[in-house]
Amino acid sequence: MSEVTRSMEATSAVSAGYADRRRRAAPNGWWGMALLIATEATLFGCLIATYFYLAFQNRQWPPRGVPDPKVALPLILTAVLVASTVPMLRAVRSARLADVARARLWVLLALLLQGAYFGVQVHEYLGDLDKFSPSATSYGSIYFTLLGIHHAHVAVGLLLDLYLLAKLLGGLTNYRLVALRVVAFYWCFVAVAGVCVVLTQIYPSL
């Protein structure tokens, strides 16, 4: 009995790290995020499947009057998104070693990368809207829906980063350490989804 950890009572950086090392199974929050990712990944699967379903139904893809998608810029942007998972994972490592200050810095660095990615993507999205409309053809419909839903996931992640940073200013607890792990996990998923989305997006130009 006495050997079982009361992990919620871990309210300092050191005891949170201790509770984390003592735990044999992944915490509930991690499982919750894993399942959220499972269902969101299915959502992206359905969207990408729809893209190719419609692509194969149409002789001309993209249709006449719609420019072929850019290749270089989306790929570079996605590389930035993938790279931003590194500081997130470093933040988790620092937090586990009870180094809260460094964890905060890593999250901030990730936030800057992800924010820059988001800003350029939104700019590109609005630029595409000037060139062709989602309500003109099915290509536009699925193109803007797929990218829009992906960008929405990035926006949610940015809000999670801000929330984490605000909480980490008050030090580390077991609850916050789990939150940090879970948000890092979420960003890894967004990065993988981003790769799948960008490959779909540039498919007509390949």
Added chain:
Amino acid sequence: MASVAQPAATVERLEQIWAERPGVLGWLTTTDHKRIGLLYLFTSLVFFAAGGVEALLIRTQLLQPDNNVLSPAAFNQVMTMHGVTMIFLFVIPISTGAFGNYLIPLMIGARDMAFPRLNALSFWLFAGSGIFMYTGLALGNGPNAGWFDYVPLASRQFSPGQGIDFYALGLIFNSVSTTAAAINFIVTIFKLRAPGMSINRMPLFAFAFLAVSFALVFALPALTTDLVFLELDRRLGFHFFDPSHGGDVLLWQHLFWLFGHPEVYIIILPAFGIATSIIPTFTRRRMVAFPMVALAEILVVFIGFGVWVHHMFASGLSNAVLIWFAAASLMVVIPSAIQIFAWLTTMVSGRPRFHTPLLWIVGFIVFFILGGLSGIMFAAVPFDQQLTDTYFVVAHFHFIIFGAAVFPLLGGLYYWFPKVTGRMYHEGYGKLSFWLAFVGTAVTFFPMHIVGLFGMPRRVYTYPSGLGWQGYNLVESIGAYILAAGLLLVVANLAVSLFRGAPASANPFGGATLEWSTSSPPPEFNYAVIPRVTSAYPMWDEEDRREDARALARGERVLERGHETPASTVLDADWDEVLDMPSNSPWPVTLALATSAGFAFLIGGHLTAVAVCVAVVVAALVAWHWKEPQEA
């Protein structure tokens, strides 16, 4: 922890810690899985009544040829809402929401769900989505394109009213609620099992709910995607489903049935879980082929994701596709038959006592076999193409989703009534209610096979005389009234027993699973001492339960510092840590209210108001997470 605590003092302390806030505010902010389960139960029963009234209206309209109880427009709305209500607002919420919520933590020896506030959010979102869709009906703008809502009928061109928008938006946030509940169940079952309840000692009920929850996690996104496409097409002029602009009509059907067929198993699996709880209790023996049944429950879900095209055999797909899906559909017979034989063998080799709950399970097996046999017929492509969209299909799926899926829910209501209320139901009226419902179901739905073979199409609001359908339809309608009488008797029996029933002991039927070890009704904290489990039938391991009582006397495994519950490892259920669970919170209900309001404004097109609602949602989420459990 106090080393020598008196059991009475310990229990008193737990009662103080876990006390629920009194009054309406207590119900609005509760995170207790039992209270949320009861909220789910009452709400889904209200929707069941609404869906039942709609069914009786349909049967009254079809009582005789050229009838005009309902106008064609009203008939379409009533028929659509009957389907939507029974599936999304009754069977899923009552099975996962009510039975799952109330029983899963009790059965696995936990004190709450893994995410108690998320659980409350699931309920309030579900209630909001139901009210939302019924608002549409009340405004005369009910959904009216069938529960499967095929385009192009559901497109703006052919359904210009707001009915379809109520359907699509309502189901989108209904899906959010159901997904959250499913995730909650999986984590609860994985992580909160009592020490010693390794995965092979988990009740089959929990296996069924695990399978259902996984099915929901992977099936609902297809529906959500489809509904988002539909709303974008209708509201913003996108062209997902419009062939004149490169869209495709069948895309709707593919995505819909990619969700819709797993949905059928989502509906039926909780029934399997309830059957495997009731049968061992009333036959006084362990389930035959326990591991096979557990695997079959999971296999049904797995195969269920590969059969959706059998709803589309008449849509002109290539033969190669049809043959593939016909074969996959036949495969589902295997895990289903494993379970049927396991139930029957358990009953035959045990000593069955045919009390009310077991009678409902027998009825379930009868209808499951009958509906299953007509289901196998549909796997034959030419047969399906001949009978698709006739009453034969209606007969088939009502035997399955009413006879097979709902009968165990009603049996389960009787079975766990003493546990939940602390009183016994009336056995005689219980049996009578079963026989009325059994005869009613058979009389209502069996003749539909015949009129279906005679060519009567589904979904027609009336039919001319002289086609030989008249007599059968009359019989079906009479059957529906008998069935309604049986269901009313169930409600009356339970309602009267709630006040007049004989007091029930902790384990009146000699049930085998853990929920029977605690008092009837269970205390807020479920168990004063966290049980330790050594088999899948913990209540039949008497020495283990005596050891629990001794542990309580010694003050061991009590967890009395806060809202504490143990968390264990996923496969072996070794005790891993102690969690402090959040208690009542005002944020889930606030969040659900803001979400419902946001969707309502979306229907009206008030985008500023929608933005305000989104801001409230974000603020409520921050407030929800800001205070950590240890600060509460």
